[in-house]
Amino acid sequence: MTIQGVPSDLLHQFAAIVGEANALRDQADIAPRLVENRGLYRGVSPMVLKPGSTQEVSEILKLATETRTAIVPQTGNTGLVGGQVPSTAGTELIVSLERMNRIRDVDPVANVLVAEGGAILAEVQKAAEDVGRLFPLSLGSEGSCRIGGNLATNAGGTAVLAYGNMRQLCLGLEVVLPTGEIWDGLRRLKKDNTGYDLRDLFIGAEGTLGIITGAVLKLFPQPVGHQVAFAGLSSPEDALRLFEKASNLCGTALTGFELMPRIGVEFTTRHIDGVRDPLSEPHPWYALIDISTSDSAETAETMVQSLLELGLETGLVRDAVIASSVAQQKALWHMRESMSDAQKPEGGSIKHDVSVPVSSIPAFMEAAEKGVLAAMPGARICAFGHLGDGNIHYNISQPVGADKQAFLERWREINGIVHGIVLSMNGSISAEHGIGQLKRDELARIRPAIEIDLMRRIKRAFDPANIMNPGKVISID
Amino acid sequence: MTIQGVPSDLLHQFAAIVGEANALRDQADIAPRLVENRGLYRGVSPMVLKPGSTQEVSEILKLATETRTAIVPQTGNTGLVGGQVPSTAGTELIVSLERMNRIRDVDPVANVLVAEGGAILAEVQKAAEDVGRLFPLSLGSEGSCRIGGNLATNAGGTAVLAYGNMRQLCLGLEVVLPTGEIWDGLRRLKKDNTGYDLRDLFIGAEGTLGIITGAVLKLFPQPVGHQVAFAGLSSPEDALRLFEKASNLCGTALTGFELMPRIGVEFTTRHIDGVRDPLSEPHPWYALIDISTSDSAETAETMVQSLLELGLETGLVRDAVIASSVAQQKALWHMRESMSDAQKPEGGSIKHDVSVPVSSIPAFMEAAEKGVLAAMPGARICAFGHLGDGNIHYNISQPVGADKQAFLERWREINGIVHGIVLSMNGSISAEHGIGQLKRDELARIRPAIEIDLMRRIKRAFDPANIMNPGKVISID
Numbered sequence: 001m002t003i004q005g006v007p008s009d010l011l012h013q014f015a016a017i018v019g020e021a022n023a024l025r026d027q028a029d030i031a032p033r034l035v036e037n038r039g040l041y042r043g044v045s046p047m048v049l050k051p052g053s054t055q056e057v058s059e060i061l062k063l064a065t066e067t068r069t070a071i072v073p074q075t076g077n078t079g080l081v082g083g084q085v086p087s088t089a090g091t092e093l094i095v096s097l098e099r100m101n102r103i104r105d106v107d108p109v110a111n112v113l114v115a116e117g118g119a120i121l122a123e124v125q126k127a128a129e130d131v132g133r134l135f136p137l138s139l140g141s142e143g144s145c146r147i148g149g150n151l152a153t154n155a156g157g158t159a160v161l162a163y164g165n166m167r168q169l170c171l172g173l174e175v176v177l178p179t180g181e182i183w184d185g186l187r188r189l190k191k192d193n194t195g196y197d198l199r200d201l202f203i204g205a206e207g208t209l210g211i212i213t214g215a216v217l218k219l220f221p222q223p224v225g226h227q228v229a230f231a232g233l234s235s236p237e238d239a240l241r242l243f244e245k246a247s248n249l250c251g252t253a254l255t256g257f258e259l260m261p262r263i264g265v266e267f268t269t270r271h272i273d274g275v276r277d278p279l280s281e282p283h284p285w286y287a288l289i290d291i292s293t294s295d296s297a298e299t300a301e302t303m304v305q306s307l308l309e310l311g312l313e314t315g316l317v318r319d320a321v322i323a324s325s326v327a328q329q330k331a332l333w334h335m336r337e338s339m340s341d342a343q344k345p346e347g348g349s350i351k352h353d354v355s356v357p358v359s360s361i362p363a364f365m366e367a368a369e370k371g372v373l374a375a376m377p378g379a380r381i382c383a384f385g386h387l388g389d390g391n392i393h394y395n396i397s398q399p400v401g402a403d404k405q406a407f408l409e410r411w412r413e414i415n416g417i418v419h420g421i422v423l424s425m426n427g428s429i430s431a432e433h434g435i436g437q438l439k440r441d442e443l444a445r446i447r448p449a450i451e452i453d454l455m456r457r458i459k460r461a462f463d464p465a466n467i468m469n470p471g472k473v474i475s476i477d
Numbered sequence: 478m479t480i481q482g483v484p485s486d487l488l489h490q491f492a493a494i495v496g497e498a499n500a501l502r503d504q505a506d507i508a509p510r511l512v513e514n515r516g517l518y519r520g521v522s523p524m525v526l527k528p529g530s531t532q533e534v535s536e537i538l539k540l541a542t543e544t545r546t547a548i549v550p551q552t553g554n555t556g557l558v559g560g561q562v563p564s565t566a567g568t569e570l571i572v573s574l575e576r577m578n579r580i581r582d583v584d585p586v587a588n589v590l591v592a593e594g595g596a597i598l599a600e601v602q603k604a605a606e607d608v609g610r611l612f613p614l615s616l617g618s619e620g621s622c623r624i625g626g627n628l629a630t631n632a633g634g635t636a637v638l639a640y641g642n643m644r645q646l647c648l649g650l651e652v653v654l655p656t657g658e659i660w661d662g663l664r665r666l667k668k669d670n671t672g673y674d675l676r677d678l679f680i681g682a683e684g685t686l687g688i689i690t691g692a693v694l695k696l697f698p699q700p701v702g703h704q705v706a707f708a709g710l711s712s713p714e715d716a717l718r719l720f721e722k723a724s725n726l727c728g729t730a731l732t733g734f735e736l737m738p739r740i741g742v743e744f745t746t747r748h749i750d751g752v753r754d755p756l757s758e759p760h761p762w763y764a765l766i767d768i769s770t771s772d773s774a775e776t777a778e779t780m781v782q783s784l785l786e787l788g789l790e791t792g793l794v795r796d797a798v799i800a801s802s803v804a805q806q807k808a809l810w811h812m813r814e815s816m817s818d819a820q821k822p823e824g825g826s827i828k829h830d831v832s833v834p835v836s837s838i839p840a841f842m843e844a845a846e847k848g849v850l851a852a853m854p855g856a857r858i859c860a861f862g863h864l865g866d867g868n869i870h871y872n873i874s875q876p877v878g879a880d881k882q883a884f885l886e887r888w889r890e891i892n893g894i895v896h897g898i899v900l901s902m903n904g905s906i907s908a909e910h911g912i913g914q915l916k917r918d919e920l921a922r923i924r925p926a927i928e929i930d931l932m933r934r935i936k937r938a939f940d941p942a943n944i945m946n947p948g949k950v951i952s953i954d
Contacts, residue, residue: 109721110836154670165668167677168645181927188834190866191642192905193631193681194912194920195950196932200644200677204670221725244586248698251771252729294728295780303772357665359587389667428669435671443671450658454939455673461934473672 005091006046010067014049014093017059022099024048033074033094036085038351041437043086045072048094054174054182054213060095061211062180065465071095071178072469073207075118075146079153080353081436083206083472092470097148100213103127111219112171112188117148117212124217133219136163140337148212154204156432158336161388162255162292163220165432167203174214175202178463188216201458206434207469209462223255223292225300228329229308231320232283236387237362238316239287243387245310246289250303256290257388258336259361264382267342267397268335275335278321287387288336339384343397346380348404350414352394354422355431361387364425371417372396376410391431394418415442435473444474482568483523487544491526491570494536499576501525510551510571513562515828518914520563522549525571531651531659531690537572538688539657542942548572548655549946550684552595552623556630557830558913560683560949569947574625577690580604588696589648589665594625594689601694610696613640617814625689631681633909635813638865639732639769640697642909644680651691652679655940665693678935683911684946686939700732700769702777705806706785708797709760713864714839715793716764720864722787723766727780733767734865735813736838741859744819744874745812752812752819755798764864765813816861820874823857825881827891829871831899832908838864841902848894849873853887868908871895892919912950921951 015023024030025047034043051057064071070092074084086092097118104114108131115124121142128135139145139157149155151173156165163169172187185199202209233239236259243257262284268275289307293300304322311317323329343349356364365383372379378399385392396414398407419429423446435443444452455474459466466476492500501507502524511520528534541548547569551561563569574595582591585608592601598619605612616622616634626632628650633642640646649664662676679686710716713736720734739761745752766784770777781799788794800806820826833841842860849856855876862869873891875884896906900923912920921929932951936943943953 107836110834112834154674156668156670160668164645167674168641177927177931183927183931184925185928187905188903189832189905189908190835191633191637191832191863191868191908193633193909194905194907194916194924195681195928196686196935197631197644197674197677197681198928198931200674204672204674209673221728249772251698253772295726295730295776299772299776355666355668357587357589358667359584386668391668426665428664428666428671430670431666431668432670439671447671448661450654450660451662451672451675454654454660454675457938458673458935461938462931 005089006069006093010069011047013063014047014060017063018049018051018056022050022052033077033096034085036080036082037078038080041082041085044088044090045086045092045094046090048096050096050099052099054176057095057176057211057213058180058182061176061178064467065179068465068467069093070467070470073097073148073152073211075149076120076141076144078141078145079149079436080433081430081438083153083434083436083469084149085437087471095211097146097213101146104214106131108133108219110188113217113219114186114214115147115217116214117146119147121145121147121150128219132222134222135217135219137166137169140340147215151203151212151215152205152207153434156386156389156391158256158258158386160386161257162252167200169218170199170203170215171218172216173199173202173212175210175212177210178465178468186214186216204434206436206473208459208473209468221294223294225293225297226329227291227300227304228323228332229289229304229320230278230332231287231289231308231311232279232318233285233287233316234318235285235362236365239285239387240359240361242287242311242316246307249307250291253291253293253300253303254388255292256288258288258385259387260286260288260336260339260384261382263380264339264384265335267346267382268338271342271345272338274331275338278332279319281319283318288332339382340393340395343382343395347398347402348407350396350408350411352415352418353431353433354394354418354427354429355389355391356422356425356427358388358390360425361390361392364392364421364427367421368394368418371421372414375414375417378402437472440473440475482566483546483570487546488524490540491524491537494540495526495528495533499527499529510554510573511562513557513559514555515557518559518562521565521567522563522569522571523567525573527573527576529576531653534572534653534688534690535657535659538653538655541944542656545942545944546570547944547947550574550625550629550688552626553597553618553621555618555622556626556913557910558907558915560630560911560913560946561626562914564948572688574623574690578623581691583608585610585696587665590694590696591663591691592624592694593691594623596624598622598624598627605696609699611699612694612696614643614646617817624692628680628689628692629682629684630911633863633866633868635733635735635863637863638734639729644677646695647676647680647692648695649693650676650679650689652687652689654687655942655945663691663693681911683913683950685936685950686945698771700771702770702774703806704768704777704781705800705809706766706781706797707755707809708764708766708785708788709756709795710762710764710793711795712762712839713842716762716864717836717838719764719788719793723784726784727768730768730770730777730780731865732769733765735765735862736864737763737765737813737816737861738859740857741816741861742812744823744859745815748819748822749815751808752815755809756796758796760795765809816859817870817872820859820872824875824879825884827873827885827888829892829895830908830910831871831895831904831906832866832868833899833902833904835865835867837902838867838869841869841898841904844898845871845895848898849891852891852894855879914949917950917952
């Protein structure tokens with residue numbers, strides 16, 4: 001393939017910043033970085049730059065702004081909305097932070113950890129654990145996703161209920177601006193009311209306002225007590241009522257409340273090694289309940305038992321099991337986290353990452369099922385997710401025997417149906433995955449004009465040459 | 478006094494928007510709104526506008542941008558950095574939200590409350606309580622401060638440790654932009670990753686980017702168990718170690734950990750009605766410990782007893798008392814919350830609202846005391862505050878018998894000493910009160926130029942005519 005669009009002498013200048021060994025030009029090396037996990041987007045790029053320091057990132061962006069060369073930042077390449085994939089024009093360079101993967105500092109007394117943007121999430125978790133602390137962000141992709149991307153997308157995951165998303169888990173940032181200037185905002189303070197909140201502006205900006213090269217992350221005490229239960233339920237309505245009881249009973253000790261449908265359990269037991277149905281009879285819906293306590297192990301035991309007793313007494317819980325070992329706890333979570341992968345052998349899957357006010361979850365589930373099945377009889381709805389956050393991954397597997405390509409071509413149409421219901425309930429079309437390329441135009445349609453206009457004003461103020469991940473989140477011009 | 482600077486026909490146009498009855502022109506009516514609580518700033522203004530609706534606020538700001546008329550938003554006028562006080566030029570109009578004080582909605586199932594910007598904090602707390610919920614923001618000024626100001630300053634207070642500051646307690650905003658456009662961002666979602674974080678940009682902007690006219694606030698279950706203890710300690714070092722034990726033991730059930738010096742107890746018992754020393758002997762330092770539990774009252778009892786036993790065993794606690802009634806709990810908190818007022822009869826007081834990493838509190842206290850006493854022998858340091866947040870109100874009462882005015886004239890000099898130590902520990906010169914007029918120039922001096930520059934770019938992008946609370950937070954030009 002011939003790549004045009006970036007003159008070779010300019011490529012040479014960029015390569016000189018990081019050294020030739022860290023400037024990939026061979027398309028065989030570049031190829032894995034051009035496509036995202038679901039295969040929705042495939043980009044073209046003449047070069048991947050792998051800077052080794054914040055200073056090198058700064059020099060790259062300075063040159064990029066001077067020469068109006070578009071830059072796509074990439075970390076673990078696990079994003080689900082195409083935010084990390086270059087366009088097909090072949091004019092965009094990828095800046096990969098994979099070499100900037102150090103953990104700069106861990107302080108268990110102050111409960112902070114300082115990581116570079118390319119640090120792998122699992123390694124950050126491990127570094128916290130090594131000093132007896134918890135870094136609570138937990139995602140299916142934690143073995144390969146990286147902190148810079150977690151911050152750029154304000155990542156959520158399974159522990160948001162108790163600990164918040166990435167915005168709540170970060171105290172300070174180091175950011176290289178599109179102009180190459182470096183903002184050292186690596187503060188370690190819990191309270192700091194000194195001007196506009198630049199940190200939260202960069203978090204969630206999906207690499208369109210700058211590149212996050214370092215972050216101060218919050219650590220927490222490791223829980224003393226931990227219990228995981230799995231309960232069979234009749235309906236999302238009952239799940240919501242059980243969640244309310246769990247919240248009242250456990251308060252912030254309720255560290256997870258995940259909803260799963262019967263079909264999800266069928267898919268995972270069928271396709272994922274080692275997953276078994278934990279209950280003897282099938283149930284229409286399931287809740288995975290995670291409780292972590294700081295005072296004693298007994299408190300967690302008492303809480304989980306009281307909750308399930310209350311659930312059985314009130315008829316909200318049909319049957320339930322409490323994991324009796326750490327291995328069993330992990331097995332229950334493994335089932336939940338495999339739910340997306342388990343859909344792949346079932347053919348095409350049309351995905352949604354939506355949120356509604358928690359109390360609207362049952363009404364949303366009912367309306368969405370009606371809408372989707374009316375448009376596509378036989379569609380298999382595998383909707384699961386973080387009930388406690390109002391966040392459902394509303395995934396739809398193709399009807400048995402349907403043509404995969406024909407099914408996937410209806411992605412936008414089905415999105416339209418589900419998102420319409422979400423918006424009628426004042427929900428969000430992207431609860432945790434972000435906007436990227438996938439939802440950019442839809443965002444501009446559904447949000448008030450003033451909101452998109454304010455975002456454009458910020459983008460122009462920070463990135464006057466429009467070189468930072470152009471075309472992601474919002475379009476300019 | 479003759480006010481010049483705003484032509485009378487323009488004043489007439491502004492008055493017409495809200496109606497003459499809601500446009501104060503009499504200087505006797507305006508006067509209380511021109512001065513802040515500490516008397517540090519006294520402004521001049523020809524008119525106070527009291528809009529009754531978001532639409533009226535919009536019309537005011539539209540006219541202001543068209544005519545380049547500066548606007549100072551004001552709610553409860555309890556701010557401590559002069560952010561709500563107009564300049565002395567007489568060219569700025571005050572827009573007071575006091576009539577927009579409604580609570581628009583309370584939903585105990587979804588755990589949200591929607592308030593107008595002028596709603597009084599205590600009334601919001603009450604409305605939550607009436608439906609069995611907690612709105613946790615708690616401040617000394619809660620009887621008169623208003624939600625719009627709490628948001629504009631990202632208010633903190635005594636419950637930040639467990640619940641976060643205003644930024645963490647708000648899900649959505651309604652904001653009138655300087656141009657008069659209305660942003661309806663009144664969302665009720667826990668997770669929503671759809672573009673730049675405009676909400677957190679308006680929160681803490683101190684009215685320089687727009688006027689917050691409405692907000693969706695988070696509610697929480699009311700605690701079931703509540704315990705308050707008061708412990709005599711030897712040093713801030715011991716307080717820090719006790720705080721670490723309390724955090725580990727109680728986790729998020731630790732809802733307050735306040736540090737107070739002996740002199741603070743002396744001042745409050747001397748000057749505040751009904752305050753008595755809860756312990757029989759004097760101690761150099763004190764901790765006020767607040768524990769709230771969601772599962773049972775017994776858990777709170779067990780926690781507070783275990784903590785104090787541990788403290789006594791390890792020698793960290795010299796003596797302690799647990800409040801045995803709600804009245805006693807309130808009395809202990811009343812002592813803490815009167816600590817600032819109790820300094821007034823002791824003469825002048827030079828204030829600081831600083832934060833450092835929690836683990837640096839003892840070193841900060843030692844260094845600051847040395848520095849201040851070297852510059853001003855006899856100064857009486859009454860440093861108290863939210864130890865668990867690293868946030869100390871480092872207040873200094875004048876030496877006994879000193880001249881108040883001469884003492885207060887050294888405000889900047891003493892600030893310089895204390896802030897220098899704070900900055901050497903990577904701390905913040907404004908942990909929770911904000912920047913306003915008081916710390917604007919200092920902020921510009923101490924922060925990296927790029928940070929101030931980014932703030933200016935945002936200000937210009939949102940407020941091209943520079944009419945919104947000009948001269949607060951950052952200067953333009």
